[in-house]
Amino acid sequence: HQPRPDDVSKRRMDVYNDLLFNAIEGGVSFCFPITKEILSEDHWNAMIRDFFIVHRCQKHAYREVPGEFLDYLLHERSDHPEDPVFLRQFMHYEWVELALSISQEVITMDGIRAEGDLLEEHPVISPLAWVLSYDFAVHKISKEFQPQQEEQEKTFLIVYRDRDDEMGFMETNATTARLLDILEEDHTLTGRQALRMIAEEMQHPEPEVVIQGGWKILTDLLQRDIILGTR
Structure with missing residues (x-):
């Protein structure tokens, strides 16, 4: 926090500070409207x-202000x-929508089969799909x-941006989050192998039930552009 330069009047500095404060407040409130509504x-x-x-601040672009905050x-x-x-946690959730909407990541289908076999090949997760976990039901606050x-x-929660640049939000569960984590960690696994790992972790007596249920989940994620296809 630097002192006021000798050649700058207090009135002029106050005007500058007010302008800067209003600019920052505007950028922050744009990203966190519900937080602003909740607080006095x-x-x-x-x-x-x-x-x-x-x-x-490490970044000075106006759109980067919420991330700095x-x-x-x-x-x-x-x-x-x-x-x-x-x-x-709630302000992180509010920030995610802006962060994804301005992300420079692009969806490319190079080497990806849009209608591939989700069980016998590796399901490819979109770089614009973020799996999040919170200690609060932040989407209800x-x-x-x-x-x-x-x-x-x-x-x-899964927050994502589809191929039409539309934002989407999906409430999910620990099992689906774990499945996506496994697929992200090992790109050699087929969907079936990943689901079999899930069944083993759950100690489920009927792995095929888990695999068939998982196939339905993968199909739903494919329709939302959370999964792009297979490789």
Whole structure:
């Protein structure tokens, strides 16, 4: 936080600070509209001012401001008793939509069979599909619903951008999240092999039931462009 230069009047510096604050607040509120609605105006403005003072931005493009704010929130903001217990995770969830919408990743179908066999070949996951897990039902949080403690079970979501650049959100479960994780980790596995691993981890007495159920899940993910095809 640099002192005011001697050749700049206090009034001029105040005008500059107000302009800068308003620009930052506008960029942050655009990405986090529900958070702004949930918090009181004083709480929201105090948080923006704390970011303004504490954080040194690494990226200066206007559209990068929300990501810088999230970095401040996750790594630099000290504990504030008035902050909702879900604040950090919920603001991450709000940020994801913007981050995916401006991602420079592109979907390419080179070497991918759009109508390949999801069980006998390797299902290819879109680079624009993010599997997320939270301790709160972040997709339900609103002015009316604000949890006071973590849920007993984690919430799993897939946020994605399809080939038409349309955004999509899908609530899923730990098993589907694990399946996508396995496929992402080992690109040599077929869908059947990955699902058999799931069945073994679950100690399921009938692996074929898991495989057939998994095939239906993979088919649904294919229709949403979360899975692009097979290789």
